[in-house]
Amino acid sequence: MGISERKERERQEMRTKIIDAATAMFMNEGYEKTSIRNIAEKIEYSPATLYLYYKDKDELLYEVQKQAFSKLEEAFAREVSSTDPLERLSQICHSYVHFGKDNPEMYDLMFMMQAPMNSIKENEPWKNNKDSFIVLLDCLTACMEKDLLRFDDVMLAAFSVWAMGHGLVSLNVSCRLQAMNMTGANVDILITTAIDHYLKQIRK
Amino acid sequence: MGISERKERERQEMRTKIIDAATAMFMNEGYEKTSIRNIAEKIEYSPATLYLYYKDKDELLYEVQKQAFSKLEEAFAREVSSTDPLERLSQICHSYVHFGKDNPEMYDLMFMMQAPMNSIKENEPWKNNKDSFIVLLDCLTACMEKDLLRFDDVMLAAFSVWAMGHGLVSLNVSCRLQAMNMTGANVDILITTAIDHYLKQIRK
DNA sequence: TTTGGAAAATAAACAGTGTTTAGTAAATTT
DNA sequence: AAATTTACTAAACACTGTTTATTTTCCAAA
Structure with a gap:
């Protein structure tokens, strides 16, 4: 069935959506302005959502790295x-x-x-x-x-x-x-x- | 009069008391555990007191440096x-x-x-x-x-x-x-x- | 010695942080 | 159509640096 594959694809899309936003903020606004809340706001999701895709901020930073x-x-x-x-x-x-x-x-x-x-x-x-x-x-x-x-x-x-x-x-x-x-x-x-x-x- | 001199001396003592505590915490407990509140607790003063002696945390860190x-x-x-x-x-x-x-x-x-x-x-x-x-x-x-x-x-x-x-x-x-x-x-x-x-x- | 004023210390609040929990809304399966 | 899993979020928790209004302490003059 292609439905679980679509789900997995959507999940990956969400992950890249998050780190793309995080990476952009890091490069443009700088480290100071890059908080979980700010990233969440930029992609129009709640802060808690980010934790469904990344364990914590350190793991997110590792992906941005x-x-x-x-x-x-x-x-x-x-x-x-x-x-x-x-x-x-x-x-x-x-x-x-x-x-x-x-x-x-x-x-x-x-x-x-x-x-x-x-x-x-x-x-x-x-x-x-x-x-x-x-x-x-x-x-x-x-x-x-x-x-x-x-x-x-x-x-x-x-x-x-x-x-x-x-x-x-x-x-x-x-x-x-x-x-x-x-x-x-x-x-x-x-x-x-x-x-x-x-x-x-x-x-x- | 020696009273204003004593005040100045006490002020300097307080300043060194603060950075000594900060330096010690930095070396022992590490950067993570070194917050204004933790330093204040260690020297048994309120957090706000530190701001009477140092403008902000960056200035404090500069002194520790x-x-x-x-x-x-x-x-x-x-x-x-x-x-x-x-x-x-x-x-x-x-x-x-x-x-x-x-x-x-x-x-x-x-x-x-x-x-x-x-x-x-x-x-x-x-x-x-x-x-x-x-x-x-x-x-x-x-x-x-x-x-x-x-x-x-x-x-x-x-x-x-x-x-x-x-x-x-x-x-x-x-x-x-x-x-x-x-x-x-x-x-x-x-x-x-x-x-x-x-x-x-x-x-x- | 009491009183007025300056100086020092603080309690409480503000605005922010990362993160967790409990509960809601949507999508999928039965 | 009902049940169940999945996706999301509002609200709270425990912190952070910092500021403001208030209280306490101290010293000097009346």
Whole structure:
């Protein structure tokens, strides 16, 4: 019978309706204005309804995070095009930094906030970032097969590059770059310079 | 007359009483359990009283952050002892990482959370981290005077080292290292290895 | 020493939050 | 058409940060 299938389809439609609204509010209105009640109002349902589709707010945030990672992967697909491994690595880094600069709220949700990580079951790894991490991992593997980098271990290389990129972006997102007294465009230049400098330093 | 002086002294005592309680709760009970009401209960005053001493919660968090930076400076004073600039740089990095690992809630407040930064006046730089940043800056200046590092600009060097250290620590604090499937002690080793590797890479 | 006024502390309320429960309305099955 | 499952929601609960009006405490002058 096709009726239970329709029900299941409607259920999925409702789920995407919710996270689409949540994602949009997150990007436009920001984290502050994104409450269960506000999301419910936007999709014209009662707040309690959201709990029929998601266990709690953390689980909802986890789904929004998943959406955000899709957007990062899209950015990679658009901006990482070179066949030269080193050039690819540079494109990945700059695409990552660019994404963080343009979507600070999303970046916060993806890499900084504690909340969405609470809905991950014990002994189950976080896998929302898997695909985008693999992009980096594959690129570094290609680099190291050609012996282009000052690393012995691919995992260590991936972790190091990620940490540097994340360090630069997150210090900006969390407004800690006020430490060095510079504003706006200067910060962008500083971050870009730092990334390029780092890529030179790890090159053989 | 000494009476207004006593009043001022009592006012300061009350202020420290509040942030001491807040700091303790932050470190022991964690961020979740640290509400204005809970702090007020701990020091046996009404919640409204706190607002006679601090404008809002963000300002309170900013003061707690200040306390946290004092603790980081103490850690530096204890653990950064070498006269050799490169060895000093290594000590600074490891002390920083160690601090972040042992005080994740404090680290969050110092370098990741948005909240405490909201109480900084426009056009006024963030200065809670000034002293600890200067420790790094001085060390790097000494390193570069002896031409030991692959950097031209001290500020760029400081920013890069800080970003790398922060990247490593904050990805751990925010539980994003579940990405690489490893737990507990392995993560510590990975972070330490990454730091040491980085220090080698930036050395001339 | 009593009284007036300033200063300090608070009770209670406001507007918001995430979440649960009990009850209603709609859709499906019998 | 009646019974039952499903979908939804109104209302409440226990919190949150913050403000206002009121009370208590303190000090200084009459």
